[in-house]
Amino acid sequence: MSGIEGHISADAASLLRGEIAAAGGREVFFLGHVNEDGVVVSAEVLARGTDVSVAAITQAGAYGDVAIHNHPGAVLEPSEADVTVSSLAACSGIASFIINNDVTAVYVLVEPMKPPQLKPLDAGELLGVLSAGGPMGKALQNYEERPAQKEMMAEVIDSFNHDKIAVIEAGTGTGKTVAYLIPSIAWAVTNDERVVVSTHTINLQEQILHKDLPLVRKIFMADFKAVLVKGRNNYVCLRKAHLIEEDPELFEDDDAAELHALLAWAFTTKTGDIADLNFMPRHRVWEKVQSTPETCLRAHCPYFRECFIGLARREAATAQLLITNHALLFSDIAIHAENGVFSDSTILPKYRRVILDEAHNLEEVATRHFGASVSRHGYNRALNTLYRHARGRETGSLMVLAAQLVRCEARGAERGQVDAMAARLNEVVMVSIPAVQFSANDVFDAVAAEVARARPDEAGTVQYRLTPERRAEDMWLRLQEHMMRLVAATRLFVKGVAEIIADVRKLALEDEKVAGALLDVEAHLGWLTSYAATLDAVCNDDSDQFVNWLEARVTDTVTYVSVERAPLDVADAMVQNVFEQYPTIVMTSATLTSRKTFDFFEKRCGLAQYRESFSKDPDVKKKARPVRAMVLPTPFDFKRQAAIVIPTDIDAAHFDAKSTMAGHGHSLRDAVRTLLDITNGSAFVLFTSYGLLRKMAREMEDDLAARGMNLLVQGSGGRDELLKRFRSESHAVLFGTDSFWAGVDVVGEALQSVIITKLPFRVPTEPVIEARAEYIDAHNGNSFTEYTIPLAVIKFRQGFGRLIRSASDYGMVAVLDRRVIEKYYGKWFLQSLPECAQMVGPLDELVAQASAFLTQHREAYALRRTPGAKAAGHAAAQAPPPAQPAPRPRASRRRAKDAG
Ligand code: SF4
Structure with missing residues (x-):
């Protein structure tokens, strides 16, 4: 502790003194700004607190600023919380001072820092x-x-x-x-x-x-x-784990055994990371112990020192390079967007430079993170986490709060007040929870019933976009009424509990368990509040800046229902x-x-x-x-390594049932089988529709097995597991949709053929796609050429890109959608690919050409792998491609030209 000279100027001291006096001598939190000598010359008030504490809002500061707060007693010794907060602030270049109320003494926790002079890279x-x-x-x-x-x-x-x-x-x-x-x-x-x-x-x-x-x-x-940074919900919260251990009857239900196994792990794990668990808990069980920003007590948590989130944050804060995923990055970005600052709700420490790889997904990721969704499952989950009555037991965070209130050490008149609050909580639970539950079921049943009238796609999903015309229909008006009733019931319930929480807080009970229980309840009230706000917006905000829709996904056993909202742009x-x-x-x-x-x-x-x-x-x-x-450009020699094969006599039925040529030519199944024979499997068959994929898999499974090809089908196992099997098995065939078009790497002979069954146009009736297309058209654009085609071209390029992953890979990409040569836009797909051998014509003719192309590469490949044949193999690898592109059929060539 020392005098303020050299730390705080006289003017700044006078300002600080005045603000502290105005706050009745209680704690005040300031952000100070320094001159070149590191002396605080001005300050602003960021928060006012009690006699013993104040909110520390260091996030509002910039590098070089000083976080200042006063200790009303004469003792300026920092508390443990002070040290923690100042260390976090120091990571962002913010210093920390503690002052007395007269501003005559200062305790410098962290000295002011000068913004670094950046040194350019050589x-x-x-x-x-x-x-x-x-x-x-x-x-x-x-x-x-x-x-x-x-x-x-x-x-x-x-x-x-x-x-x-x-x-x-x-x-x-x-x-x-x-x-x-x-x-x-x-x-x-x-x-x-x-x-x-x-x-x-x-x-x-x-x-x-x-x-x-x-x-x-x-x-x-x-x-x-370098540190891999994962989302907070990957980590166990020790406070929650201890709470469950102390009062298991408040949490246990049908999942008691799994919960106990989780607790045993939570108290022994060194990382707290779910990836280190040797079993995969059900989501609803993991949820009881997972860390969330809303339920974190931070510096006030009794387990703060050993907290796994703290550990992960400290690891990240001391790393130069952070590896993360777009989902986590954009959740953090969404939190910054809301709070305007980096906060301790985020996992990533402050950063200023960012590399976004696989950036073609940015629009989709951003749409998800700047949008909102309310599902039956989400509503029920939030309600059940607050209160659940099963097998004669009442569990949930409201019950935990009521129990902690009854047990806490309140005496005299305060005891009576606390007991009365616990009783009020029970009343709210009895009256309001059933009302919200009833109303939520009412809404989601009604949505399911109405949406079920529409025809689902082959994946069993119905999406019902709320266009201005549909908003005038009786069906929507009925649903809107149900939804607004749910909004009202939810808000009434949240208000009732929030009032009790406010009364509990006024008592300023110094009980960590009560404080933790309050946060847990508030977090779930926060979810309900945001659900109500989303439903309200879907019902009442019909601006064209958002896309709103109802969604139902029907499986054999259950129908998932949700109300969705996403930014148009x-x-x-x-x-x-x-x-x-x-x-x-x-x-x-x-x-x-x-x-x-x-x-x-x-x-x-x-x-x-x-x-x-x-x-x-x-x-x-x-x-x-x-x-x-x-x-x-790619360094690979696509002209030598790859051929694109486009049969002109495939039945158009699978890509355009209305085509005049539908019903003529080779069926898709026969074409796939013929093409698979060329490479004897070792192929990806890429679909745009899961329904068609399943149909083809059913029809071809036995046939392929009889030919010695093992069929792997998306959905029959995890993506990584399927890929592992594909790489290790000879002559495997993988049928995949969306997630196999990109981000999948199979190097070597295991993959010699990629068969694209259809040009990957997005379903035009997907609400966001449809709304974006309409918007472009309504603003004098052409949605087909400006939006639909570019989206499809990028996806097509990704599918094509699965084939050649190294300089020694070779193979063919077959496109079974004739539109790529017959339609005017087909050339945009083909021109987007690297130059390679192109074979266009009747399937039977292409089989011979593609076989010759592959045979020569196979021989060269075998030569390169033969010991002692390195030089010859290298020569073969450098040799020009032997295959001559077949002349295109006249009709196709003319059509393509006319269209161009
Ligand atoms: S600091 Fe937060 S996440 Fe860590 S144990 Fe405490 S409450 Fe849980």
């Missing part, structure tokens, strides 16, 4: 790492420099050095992960500024963690720490919450362009709007950050 030095004679060349046998990889690395370096946004399409085999990992680590180590790398799929995360980072560690001399949210926030953003993927431009990607993810805002406003223009987009 491009020459880093690019040298990738040179044949550099560390990479020494670490890898037969290493060959890849110009595209170096070009990408140079661009990423530039994005760090000049606060740029880079959009980089890097073809398969470019080595893009290493190209961004090396500059990211170099920047983080040199400037002590952590970098986040976010991916869409777990596969890519695993590749980075287990393949790329170990390589980078080997070749890159700097010592660095995520561009504004992306501009405000992403592009304007981070100085360096690198977005990359192998498939960002459509029709050779980034226009579609940039428009859909908001980058086009970000650029536009600069061009219009001269003031904003000054702050404009450069945006650069570039395409880097």
Whole structure:
């Protein structure tokens, strides 16, 4: 403790003193701003508290600021909570002072920090790492420099050095992960500024963690720490686990055995991460112990020191590189968007530079995270977590709160008040919970009944979009009435409990268990409140900025019903919450362009709007950050390695039942069988519809087995399990839909053929797709060419991209949808692919050509694998492709030309 001189100026001290006096001498939390010498010269009040505590809102500060609060007694010694808060703030460059009420003494917990001077990366030095004679060349046998990889690395370096946004399409085999990992680590180590790398799929995360980072560690001399960051709900909350252990009867129901196994693990695990559990608990059981931001007591938690979330956060806070997924990143971004700051509700510590890999998914991820959903399951879950009566037992967080109130150490008049509050809680439970439950069932039964009248798609899903016309229909008016009754019942219930909670808080009971129980109840009230707000908005906000729809998914045993709401456009949210926030953003993927431009990607993810805002406003223009987009070609020799096979005589029935050619030509089943025979399996068959996939699987399973091909069908096992089997079994055939079109890597002879059954157009009646298309049309656009086609082209490229994953891979991609050569838009699909051998014609003729193409590659492949035949094999690998593309049939060629 010392005098304030050199820490707080006289003017600032006077301001602090005045505010403390105005707060009656209670604790006040300030944010101080310093001069060049680190002396606080001004301050603002952020919170006022009690005689013993105040909310610490360090998130509002910037690097170099000082968090200041007073201790009303003369003792300025920091409490444990003070130390914790100041350590968290220090991670963001914020200092911490404690002062007395007269502002004559100060205890400096953390000294003011100066914003770091950033040191630019040395491009020459880093690019040298990738040179044949550099560390990479020494670490890898037969290493060959890849110009595209170096070009990408140079661009990423530039994005760090000049606060740029880079959009980089890097073809398969470019080595893009290493190209961004090396500059990211170099920047983080040199400037002590952590970098986040976010991916869409777990596969890519695993590749980075287990393949790329170990390589980078080997070749890159700097010592660095990289941490995989997972969502909070992956971790067990020790407070909840102890609460259950102490009062098991308040939590146990049908899942008692599983809950006990979970507790046994929770008290022995070193990580608290569900991935380390040796069994998979049911969701409703895990939910009882999982950590959530709403139920976390943070510094007031008795288990704060050993908390697994704290451990994970500390690990992340001390790492230079954070690997995470888009879902977690966007949940954190949504929390920042709501609070305007980084908060301790988020998992990711403060970061300013971000790499978004698999960026083609950004619009979809952002739509999900900036939208909302209310399901029967969600409502029931929130209600059951609050109160459940089963087998003569009452459980749930309201019962826990009532029990803790009865047990807490209140005396005299306070005792009577506390008991009365517990009794009020019981009353609310008895009256309001059944009312909300009844109303919720009423709504979701009515939605299910009404929606069930519509014809479900082959996956059993019905989506009923609320268009302005439908909002005038009797059906919707009836549903709206049910929904608003549920909204009213929910709000009444929440209000009743919230009033009791407010009364309990006024008593300022110093009881951790009561405090924890209050938070648990409030968290679930928060869910109900947001459900009610979403239903209210769906009923009453019909602005065209949101898409609202009812959804029912029917399975053999149950119907899942929900009410959905999503933003029509995520561009504004992306501009405000992403592009304007981070100085360096690198977005990359192998498939960002459509029709050779980034226009579609940039428009859909908001980058086009970000650029536009600069061009219009001269003031904003000054702050404009450069945006650069570039395409880097694949180093693979597609002309030699791949053939695209397009039969012209496949029955059109599976892609266009109304076609005049439907019912003529080879059936889809026969065509798939014929094509599978060419490679003897070793193929992915990609569908756009799960119904057709299942039908074909049923029809072909025995036939394929008789031919020695093992059929693996999406849905018959987890994706990773199916892939593992596919890689290890000879002649396997995998039937997949959506998730197998992208993010799947099978290298080598296990995959020699990809059969695309139909051009991957999204279902036009999907509510968000339909609404976006209508919006474009209504604003003088052409939704088909501006939206539907680009979406399909990107997906088509992803499907095609499954085939060639290494320089020695070879094979064919067959497209069984003639529209790719017959329709005017077909050329946009074909032109989006790398140049490769193209075979177009009747199926029977193509079989011979494709077989010859593959046989020659197979022989070359076998030669390369024969010991001692390396030179010959290499020569064969470098040889020009033997296959000659067949002439296209006249009719098809003419049609394509006419349309062009
Ligand atoms: S700090 Fe939060 S997450 Fe950790 S044990 Fe306590 S309440 Fe649970």
